[in-house]
Every structure is written in C-alpha cells, then in structure tokens.
Amino acid sequence: MDKQLLDAIIKKIEAKIDATFRLKSVRDAPSIGSGNKAYILDAEPISYFVKTNVGKPKDFFEKEVDGLHMLSIAVMRHLVVPRPLFWGEFEGYQFLVMEKISMKEPSTDFFEKLGFGMAQLHKNTNHFYGLQEDNYVGPDVQTNGKYESWGNFYTKCRVLPQMQKAFDNQRISADDVKKIENICIQLPSLLPQEKPSLLHGDFWIGNVSDTTQSIPSIFDPSVYYGNREIDIAMSSLMGGFDESFYASYNNEFPLTKGWQQRLGINQLYSILVLINNYGPDYYEKLKEVIKGY
Template identity: 30%
Template sequence: MNPTLHNIIAQNLKIPEGSLHFELVGGGSINETGRLTADGQNFFYKINNASKFPHLFQKEANALRYISSQKIIKAPGVLHCIETESEQVLILEWIKSGTKTHQFWKSFGSQLAALHSITNSHFGWEEQNYMGSIEQSNPWTEDWSSFFASQRLMPLAERCLQANLLTVKHHQKLEKVCDQLSAVFEPEPPALLHGDLWSGNFMCNDNEEPVLIDPAIYFGHRSIDLAMTTLFGGFDKAFYEAYHYYLPLPNNYQEQWKICNLYPLLIHLYLFGSSYRPQIEQTLSNFPV
C-alpha cells in the first residue's frame, strides 16, 4: 500500500500508524479489499483509483447510509470515505459472518419487501452512481418503461454494439423489447432498490440477520432486485415465499424478471465478453423483429 495513504488512514482513524495491520481478502472484482486491524478492532476496507472511477466510494457510502437510515434492513456502518489525488478508500464496519438459517431467509424476504415499500414520486436517484464498474445515469423520470429503456437497456445496447458484442439485429430486438415494456410492467410506485442484488452482495451476520453490501441504489421497479437474485442463484425458496407473503408478486413476474435481467446481462457481456450473449439471445427470441 502507498505509504502516504497508510498514514492518511491512520490519521482518519486517530490511531498510531504502527498499530495498523492490513490483510487482503476476497470480495471485489474491481477494488482491492481487505481487513484492517487497529487496536484490536476489525474494519473492512476498499481501495481504488480516484480518477478511473470518480467518487465511486462516496456514492457507495451515500447509498449505505441511506439504506441504514430506513431502519428496515442492515448495511455496514460507514466509518470513513477518503479521497486523495490518486486513490480513494472506503472504511466500513466489519461484519462477522453467521449461518443462513431458514429464519434468516424468511427475514431477508420480508425485509426486502419492506425496503421495496419505500416509494418516491419518480424513478431514478439523486445522483449518478455505479453498478460494478459501469456508471448508472439516474435522472428523475415519471414512468418505469421510459427510465428502463433510456437509462438502462439502450445505453448498454449501444456500447455492446460498438464493441461488436451485439449485432444490429440484436440491437433491433432490444428496441422491440423497449417498445413493449409498458405492456409487461403494470404501473407500480417506484421502489427503493438495492440495484445489484446477486448472491455476492449480501451477508448474514453473526445474529443471523441479512446485511446488504455493494448497493447500486435507485428508485426503480422491484422486479429489478428480484430478477437479479435468480441470475446466479444462491437464494433459498423461503426468501421468495416470505417476500410474496408481504408484497405479492404480479402474475407475470417471470416475464418481468427475464426482461429485467437483460440489464445485468448486458453489463456482463460488455465487461466479460460473449459468453453472456446466449442468455440475452434467449430472452430476445420472444421479441421477433
């Protein structure tokens, strides 16, 4: 680690520099992540380039604080967000892992339903943020179909087309999907979303409580979060049953989820290559040009 950055972290924690210990751990594809031990206390830290992903951690800190402020579902406490000319650092509460019991999954489902019950007059968010390393534009928009088409699907479709990861025909089919969004998504109030809710972005603490991490927060359609839980698996049946009990799913939820997952699949296609294209094509096959 940069010695200057080491010193800045010590100053922010008000702890002698010599008492800090940094241990790399997994948990991030774009960040250096690890455990910081200081005076017998553990913290989680992330480090990244300050110019490559401007204010990445400040936006994450804002989202974590906002989720925590709802007092519905836990998120790690934000201790410090530090930016220098070259680097940015986020220091968070260390979460001790627990066991994902049946009760954990029921609590998680009911708490996510409660989080989605926090509404707003418009879709979007108060600032741009990130989903992974991809910037998300979040202008306040009156209807979901317009927001999802113009701020999520088509910008990624354009990127993938320019990178030769999608063909013109793929792009035309995605436009066809956007034309039919209002028929698939019945009007619902904007829901407060985690925004990137796959199995790597939540934890179970030592009290067997769900904890949300790495949010890509905005007010959107709740199917965004629910769809993402299915993309890579890892969520128990009790989670969905509890969610449905408190906030019933629409009859066509499976169709909604497939369309919602086009967004993260396009991101993965753009970042990681053509292995994600067959899943996109499978959904697009229902929308002939």
C-alpha cells in the same frame, strides 16, 4: 496494502475516532469486482473494512456511501448495512473505510429473513423513477434523472445505454439491437405499473451475507427508485437464493401476478452490464431473453 496508503488511512481513522488506532493485522479480503481491492484492518475494539481503487472517478466511493446511507435509513432493524466511516484520496489511490461486519455461514432462516427485509426496503417509495444524481453499477456510470414512466426510465437510462456500449464493442449484433429495441417499444404493456420502490440495484448473492447478529446484511448497492421486480430478477439471474427467500418476500409484499414470466425482461439491463464488463459468458442468456422479439 501500500504502506504509505495504510499510514494515511490510520491517521484519518484516528482523527475520526479521536483515539489511538491499535492495528493488529492487515488481511486481504476476497475480490469484490469493479477493479476494487479490499482489506480488513483487524483492531480493538472495532475492525474496519477498506476498499481501494486506482483510476476511478473521484466520486466513485462517495456515491456508494450515499447509497449505503439510503439503504440504512430504509431498512432500519430488518437488515444490516455497513456503516461508512469516511472516503478519500491519497497519491492516486481512492479509498473507502467502513466498520467491518461480522459475517457467518447462512443460518437455516437466513433467506426467509432476507426476503422479509427486502420487502421492507421495497416499501420505501417515491414519486418518480430514478435518482436525483447519477451513480455507478460496477465500474459503469448509471444514469438516473427523474421519470414519471417506469418504461421510459428503464429504456432510456438502463437498457439502451448498455445496449449501445455492447454494440459499439462488438459484443452484440445488429439483429440483437433490433430485438432489444422492439422490447423497449413494448415495455409499457409488458411491465406492471407500481409506485417506484427504493432498490438495492445490484442485488446478487455476492452482495448479501448472514451476520453473527443473525440479521441478514446487504452491501455494495447501486441504488435508485424503480420497479421492485428488478431486484428480484437480479437475484434469480445470478442464482444462489433459496426458495424461502421468494416465499417470504411474497408473503410480506406480494409481487404482481406474472412476475416469473417477466424475469427475463427485468434481467435485461443486468445481462447487458455483465456482457459489457465480464465478457461473453452471458450472451446466450441474452439471446434467450430477446428471442421472439
């Protein structure tokens, strides 16, 4: 980490905790995507997790903090959500400082507990689909707003913007666009009508972990209110989830019949985001989802 940036962050930590911050070491954390770099500040009695980036919108980390607060209130004791300390800017850098969560390898009942916890999250409902403010998914702006219809919201605020970006960047064809638009027209008859649930919004295996408290943790959200099958579909798209996750979730909050057959449609937005930001590796998956339309 840049020495001047580190000094600025330590000063802010000391102002926040009203005490001397006794730093032991600075470690690079694994890459976390979205152009962010991450570090662990080892200290006593609390260590901190720091994200930094350059060139992102000024509210990039602010929106993440808002999402973390929403998740924390919703899941209470069922899941661990990182507690943000503050975010800020320094000489072109943006940074977010959070309390470090002590992670460990998944225990035998990790996925069962995670399924139960996500069911509790999804029981938090709202009277509209979307969110009062826009936020981000990866590096992209995620348009929200308030919608009465899930099909309209998913079409206008999720699928079509990413579809247009992919077409403009020549990552999908005109035929692909036609098929995706045909899917969007049919969405009202393809998707179940449920109350809008609070979603994690970027729910893949890289954004969950077990903790030394033996309570699953979720992080790096892109929250909004939507159909809960979106989070389930994202978990299936990226893989890595044990079947006990889905069994536990369904035992606590049963999904509407036919959810497995709707996985592809509910993965469409995430697939387009992946194509736009990480290249063509997911193009064949897109073709699989949209064939027949």
